[in-house]
Amino acid sequence: MGKLVSALTALTVMCAASLGGAEDAVVRLSGDVLIRDDGGMVEVVIPLSAPVPWKVWLAGEPPRLVVEVGGVDLGELPEVDSQSIVTIVSERNGPKASQIIAYLREPLLVDTAEMITSEDGSAQLILSLAPATGAEFQEAAKPLDVTVEPPVKTRPVVGIDPGHGGRDPGADAAGQSEADLMLEFALKLRVDLEATGVFDVVLTREADVFVPLDARLSLARAADVDVFISLHADRLDIDTGQASGITVYTLATQAGAAADDRQSQRNGADDILKGVDLSGAGDQVARALMALQRQDTDPRAAALSATLVRAFEASGLTVNSRPERQGEFAVLKAADIPSALIELGFLSSKDDLERLTSEKWKSEAALAIRDGLLQWHQEDTLLGQALRK
Ligand SMILES: [Zn+2]
DSSP: OHHHHHHHHHHTSOOTTSOOOOSSSOOBBOSOOEEEESSSSEEEEEEESSOOOEEEEEETTTTEEEEEETTOBOOOOOOOOOSSEEEEEEEEOSTTOEEEEEEESSOEEEEEEEEEEOTTSOEEEEEEEEEOOHHHHHHHHHHHTTSOSOOOOOSOEEEEEEOOBTTBOOOEETTEEHHHHHHHHHHHHHHHHHHTSSOEEEESOSSSOOOOHHHHHHHHHHTTOSEEEEEEOOOOSSOOSOOOSEEEEEEOOSGGGHHHHHHHTTSSOGGGGSOOOOSSTTOHHHHHHHHHHHHHHHHHHHHHHHHHHHHHHHTTOOEEEEEEEEEOOGGGOOTTSOEEEEEOOOTTSHHHHHHHTOHHHHHHHHHHHHHHHHHHHHHHHHHHHHHHO
16 A cells, blocks of 8 residues: 555645646536546546646545646536446636545545646546555545645746647758757756756656647746746748847737748748637736736846847857847747747758757757846846835
8 A cells, every 4th residue: 555655645746747727728628527437446537628737635524536627617527427436526716726526435545647638739637546445545635635735936947848849840951850959958958957056947848749839838837937938940941041040039019020920930830820819808807917917028028038149149159140039929928927939040051950960059059048047037036126126
């Protein structure tokens, strides 16, 4: 039973690695909650339209399993036919916490629990429950009530978003895919950032998997990131004479960015240009709040972009002839998180391809981003404190 208890303890921690519940989109059950029950192990499968942050715990009196799944719109759950579970009900515990509560007929412990994301962006939370004695259940159900609180954040969190992945490899050149290059670069950058002792780092993907654009933002929000950096190296098929060197994009604020927009439309994947749906259409209050939030975030993002470009230049790295630009990139649309998209180079440029595949260049570029982020964070903190006074 030692294994079961330790597996359970691990589950009491917020599962930050799972993707976050978008405030922007409603996540729903995409089918019935399945319970597979053969009198021994019990498997519970919760199908969702998108991944969300989740946690699982046991509670006593009456014995029950509580599954919290972000802000999922659960609706009413159908009756279950199970030897081990009497009934399952849904409960809304605030806007961001929906619960599925399974009342247990007999003591069960959580053996494993994982959220699996499918290629189409949907997800399944799969729980495996094992029979236990009453004493074991009580022990497992007791301490959990005090450990449900989210972990305390000690450092600012940098969200790093390696572009593309899975069925969307992004640009390619000489057998190198943009998705692979960006993932490798992101993993390197994470090591450099964590080594500062100043930042914690969260990646939107850590493998060659497809992650929808809005899920990348949801993840950033669920991990409470303070700054968000998306990494790309696209192709420009039309040679404008500008398609080499590092470019840093921030979100286009107004129509004045139309020219930049045309530029960003050539960046390989079309879907990066699709806007994230704000909260329900016609919700004017939400939009007004977003606009207010933007007044705070936009100048911070502009400072981030300028500081990053200065850091690249200070490191002697080749930047684009117009290194700071604006674009309508979906991954930059979190109104509350200063965000930048770095085109580390263009795979359509021979010089850039050489740089992007050079270990020395990659190390220098990662260190330059680290230095830029350190500088920006320091100034941003000072400015924030001055403004609050
Ligand atoms: Zn890209």
